[in-house]
Amino acid sequence: SNKRLTPIEKIQQSEPYRFFLSTVYGISDNYNQINAISLKEILSPEHGQLVRSAQFNYMFDIEFLREQYPPEFRLKPLLIVHGDSRHDNHTIKTQCSPYPQIEICAARLDIPYGTHHTKMMFLLYETGLRIVIHTANLIQQDWKQKSQGIWISPICPKTNDNTNESKTNFKKDLIEYIERYRAKQLQFWQKTINEHDFSSINVHLISSTPGRHTGADMNKFGHLKLRQTLKAYLGLENEAQYNSAPIIGQFSSIGSLGPNANNWLSKEFLTSLKQLHSSSLDSPELKLIYPTVDNVRTSLEGYMAGGSLPYNMQNAMKQGWLVNYLHKWKADHRQRSRASPHIKTYLRATNDEYKELLWFLVTSANLSKAAWGVLEKNNTQLMIRSYEIGVLFIPKQFSQTTFSVSDSSSPSFPIPYDLPPVKYQSSDKPWVVDVAYKNQPDSHGNMWDPS
Numbered sequence: 001s002n003k004r005l006t007p008i009e010k011i012q013q014s015e016p017y018r019f020f021l022s023t024v025y026g027i028s029d030n031y032n033q034i035n036a037i038s039l040k041e042i043l044s045p046e047h048g049q050l051v052r053s054a055q056f057n058y059m060f061d062i063e064f065l066r067e068q069y070p071p072e073f074r075l076k077p078l079l080i081v082h083g084d085s086r087h088d089n090h091t092i093k094t095q096c097s098p099y100p101q102i103e104i105c106a107a108r109l110d111i112p113y114g115t116h117h118t119k120m121m122f123l124l125y126e127t128g129l130r131i132v133i134h135t136a137n138l139i140q141q142d143w144k145q146k147s148q149g150i151w152i153s154p155i156c157p158k159t160n161d162n163t164n165e166s167k168t169n170f171k172k173d174l175i176e177y178i179e180r181y182r183a184k185q186l187q188f189w190q191k192t193i194n195e196h197d198f199s200s201i202n203v204h205l206i207s208s209t210p211g212r213h214t215g216a217d218m219n220k221f222g223h224l225k226l227r228q229t230l231k232a233y234l235g236l237e238n239e240a241q242y243n244s245a246p247i248i249g250q251f252s253s254i255g256s257l258g259p260n261a262n263n264w265l266s267k268e269f270l271t272s273l274k275q276l277h278s279s280s281l282d283s284p285e286l287k288l289i290y291p292t293v294d295n296v297r298t299s300l301e302g303y304m305a306g307g308s309l310p311y312n313m314q315n316a317m318k319q320g321w322l323v324n325y326l327h328k329w330k331a332d333h334r335q336r337s338r339a340s341p342h343i344k345t346y347l348r349a350t351n352d353e354y355k356e357l358l359w360f361l362v363t364s365a366n367l368s369k370a371a372w373g374v375l376e377k378n379n380t381q382l383m384i385r386s387y388e389i390g391v392l393f394i395p396k397q398f399s400q401t402t403f404s405v406s407d408s409s410s411p412s413f414p415i416p417y418d419l420p421p422v423k424y425q426s427s428d429k430p431w432v433v434d435v436a437y438k439n440q441p442d443s444h445g446n447m448w449d450p451s
C-alpha cells in the first residue's frame with residue numbers, strides 16, 4: 001500500500017519487536033514505512049509532552065540535533081553524553097555554548113584507544129520514560145542514506161514501586177551500565193530509571209564499559225555478558241540439533257584480531273556467540289558481513305560512505321585470513337543494498353536454510369576486542385576499552401521457540417539484510433578507509449584518494 005504511516009502507527013506496527021531501520025533518502029517511500037523510522041519521527045510531539053532528554057553518542061552536530069526536535073521541545077533540558085576522545089568532540093563545548101539548557105557529560109575513557117561508542121536516548125515524557133538504543137551518530141549523514149538499526153522501547157509509566165523489573169532484568173542492567181560512568185550529571189537519570197515500570201520490556205541489555213572486569217563483574221559486560229545471557233535464557237528443546245547452526249556477525253569496522261582466527265575470533269568470541277543452554281563442542285560456521293569496495297563504490301553515497309567504515313590498512317594487512325569469512329552487504333528485500341551499513345548485528349539461524357533464528361542482537365559494537373573485550377591473566381579478567389550498548393532478542397521472551405524470518409504465521413522478524421549471506425567473490429576486497437581507489441568512479445563519478 002502507498003499509505004504513509006504516522007510515527008505512532010509505525011511503532012504500533014513494529015510490535016512486538018520494535019526494531020527499525022533508519023529511513024533512506026532516495027529509495028521508494030514504501031520501503032520507508034514498515035519497520036523504518038527517522039530521527040524526527042522518533043522525537044515527534046505525537047509521542048507526548050517531552051519533559052527532558054539525554055543523548056549518548058560518539059559524533060554530534062548540535063544544530064542538526066536541535067532541528068530534529070519539535071520547536072516546542074528545543075528549550076527542554078538536554079544532557080549530551082560523549083567520550084572525551086579527541087575525535088570530533090573538541091567542538092562539543094563550542095557547539096553547546098549558545099544553549100544554557102544543554103548540559104554536557106564527558107564519559108571517562110581510562111583505557112587507551114577506547115571510544116564512547118554507545119548510541120542511546122532517554123526521552124522523559126509527562127506520561128513516562130522511553131529508551132531508544134541505536135547505531136547512528138547525531139550528524140545528518142548518518143540518518144540520510146545509510147542502513148542504521150534502532151530499538152524503541154514502550155513509554156514506561158512512572159511507578160512508586162521501584163521493583164517493576166522486566167523479565168529480562170533490563171532495568172537493573174541499564175542502571176548498572178549508567179553507574180559505570182560515575183558521573184554526577186547521570187544521577188538524575190539513574191533515579192528516573194528506578195522510578196519507572198520496565199515490566200513491558202522484552203529485550204536483554206548487552207553493553208560494554210571500559211575496564212578490566214574480574215570476579216562477579218566478568219559476566220556483566222562484553223561478550224561474556226552475551227555468553228551468560230544465551231546460556232541462561234535460550235532454553236531450547238533438544239539443543240543438539242542446533243550445534244552446527246550458523247552464526248552471522250555484521251558490522252561497519254574491524255579491529256586488530258590477531259595473526260589468525262584462533263587467537264580471539266574463533267576461540268574466545270565464537271565460544272560466546274555459539275553458547276546454548278548446554279555447551280556444545282561443535283564449532284558452528286561463522287559468517288561475517290562487511291562491505292566490499294564495490295558495495296561502497298556503488299552505494300547511494302558513493303566512496304563517501306567509506307568515511308564511516310574506518311577499517312584501516314594497518315589492521316587489514318595483518319589479517320588477510322579474515323577475507324575467507326567475509327560476505328557482501330546485500331539487502332534487496334529492504335531496498336537497502338545501496339544504503340551503506342552503519343548498523344551492527346549478530347544472529348544465529350537454526351540451519352543453513354536461514355528460515356528461522358535462535359536469537360538476534362543489534363548493537364553499537366563492531367568486530368573488535370576494544371568493543372567486546374579480550375580475556376587476560378589466564379581468563380580471570382575481561383579487558384574492554386570502549387562503551388557499547390545493544391539489545392538482544394530471544395524467542396522465549398516473545399513466547400516463541402524461534403523467530404521466523406520468512407512471512408509465515410507468527411510475526412516474522414524484520415531482518416536488515418538478505419539471508420543466506422553472499423560470499424565475497426575472488427575479485428572482491430573488503431573496504432579499507434585509508435587506501436586510494438582511483439581506477440573506477442563511484443555512483444557520483446568521484447574517486448577516493450584519502451592522502
Ligand SMILES: O=C(O)c1ccc(Nc2c(-c3ccccc3O)nc3cnccn23)cc1C(=O)O
Pocket residue numbers: 058059087113114115117137252253307308309310364366
Ligand atoms: O560505529 C562505527 O563504525 C565507528 C567506528 C569507529 C569510530 N571511531 C573511530 C574512528 C573514526 C570514526 C568515524 C570516521 C572515521 C574514523 O577514523 N577512528 C578511530 C580510531 N580509533 C578508535 C575509534 N575510531 C566511530 C564509530 C561510530 O560511528 O560511532
